[in-house]
Amino acid sequence: MLFDRLKRFLIVLEGAERGAPAAFSPGQAVVGRVVLELAAAARCGALRLRALGAARVHWTESRSAGSSTAYTQSYSDQVEFLSHRDTLLAPPDNGEVTVLQAGRHEFPFTFQLPETLATSFEGKHGSVRYWVKAKLHRPWATVKKVKKEFTVIEPIDINTPALLAPQAGAKEKLARAWYCNRGQVSVTAKIDRKGYTPGEVIPIFAEIDNCTNRAVVPKAAIIQTQTFIARGTKKQKKSVVTSIAGDSIAAGKREVWHGRALKIPPVGPSILQCRIIQVEYSLKVCVDIPGTSKLLLELPLVIGTIPLHPFGSRTSSVSSQYSVALEWLSSIPEQPEAPPEYSAVVPSPTAEQSLAPPCRSELGAVLEGPFFAYIQEFRFRPPPLYSEIDPNPPSDGIRPRCMTC
Structure with a gap:
């Protein structure tokens, strides 16, 4: 029987055989082969x-009536992204079976991924999965199956105007306890851009004003929100990716964050284009207020796959670019320095010789040569002596010209 003669039956994808995970992008060609190794000749x-x-979602919700459960409602949906079929070994047209000899047999295959695909994802109430399955039909035996999963990563380039735009917001809250007004807490926060990639650091600029009579504690965190949609109903799951805590702010005090660093850990990219599964991120700046609920300020984030380009990025503001462009002005002194005396640069014998008029024999020799040589000789004549006194003062009888006339 073939079951006893079949030693190996597996799928190999290019990129995975060297120890690297098999990951592809939408629109890319998937290349691989089905490996069949037989211990002896067999009919196939x-x-x-x-x-x-495909993307699939599923969850159940129970409705209770008093102490017992009234009913249980199930929600499920599915979206298919990829469906490709191919025959690697076809049976002969005369109705006979194919006999494969003992040894290793490889059947190559290739197929093109669609241009639009959602990133592979595993969540609590749903998933996005991609796989290749091979079926070997055998005479008088069950079908032998093998399955190989692969990963698809949708490219999200953060070098776009929408994802490079700064994000800012402000919120305030009136702290109350037992109907007593304890004052107001306000927070203003800003980040350089909306799009980031895992491993980057988000600099947070914030101001927290504590006008209450108690100390408060500011915090910041990256929140992941998974949204599952089925039959018009949504199911969400939120989790904290990473967080930092600031110092306690005393009553009546203010704290300023000058780019407090929050590093993004390795997380999956955002999923925004799938109809039934969405993965979104946000930066939350909150203030813990004793005796009342927290003050929350949320700024949207997009976790991409293509990092910020080192050249030509628009993360810096126009004002910072303008200040950098004018840095050279700071090196100009307020009062210009007078140039040195010519005698201080050139020794006196050389100066006297240079300032002396040329004799006729020398001038004649120069004029006999090309005219350009004379021009060159004139170019290197020494400059006049510097003096702070105008050698040609304006005459008293000459009326200065009015610039407005």
């Missing part, structure tokens, strides 16, 4: 291949 039928990709 068709060898078919199928590539699938």
Whole structure:
């Protein structure tokens, strides 16, 4: 039987055989092969291949009536992204079966991924998965199956105007306890841009004013929100990716964050284009107020896959670029320094010789040569002596010209 003669039956994808995970981008070609290794000659039928990709969601909700459960409602939905079929080994047209000899047999395959695909994802109430499945049909035996999953990563380039735009917000809250007004807490926060990639550091600029009579504690965190949609109903799951805590702010005091660093850990990218599954991120700046609820300020984030370009980025503001462009002005002194005396630069014998008029024999020799040589000789004549007294003062009888006339 083939079951006893089949030693190996597996799928190999390019990029995964060298120890690297098999990851692809939308629109890319998936290349691989089905490996069939037999210990002895065996009869085989068709060898078919199928590539699938889909997003699925499922969860249940119980409705209680008093102390007992009234009913349980299930929600589920599915979106198919990829469906490809191929026959790698077809049976002969005369109705006979194919006999494969002992040894290793490889059946290559290739298929193109669609241009629009959601990133692979595993969540509590849903997933986005891609896989390749091969089926080997055998005479008088069950179908032998093998499955190989692969990852798809949708490229999200943060070098776009929408994701490079700064994000800012402000909120305030009136602290109350037992109907007593304890004052107001306000927070203003800003980040350089909306799009980031894992491993980057988000500099947070914030001002927290504590006008209450108690100390408060500011915090910042990156929140991941998974949204699952089925039959018009949404199910959400929120989790904290990373967080930092600031120093306690005393009553009536203010604290300023001058770019407090918050590093993004390795997380999956945002999923925004799938109809039934969405993965979103946000930066939350909150203030813990004793005796009342927290003050929350939320700024949207997008976790991308293509990092910020080192050149030509628009993260710096126009004002910072303007200040950098004018840095050279600070090196100009308020009072210009007078140039040195010519005698201080050139020794006196050389100066006298240079300032002396040329004799006729020398001038004649120069004029006999090319005219350009004379011009060059004139160019290197020494400059006049510097003096702070105008050698040609204006005459008293000459009326200065009015510039407005």
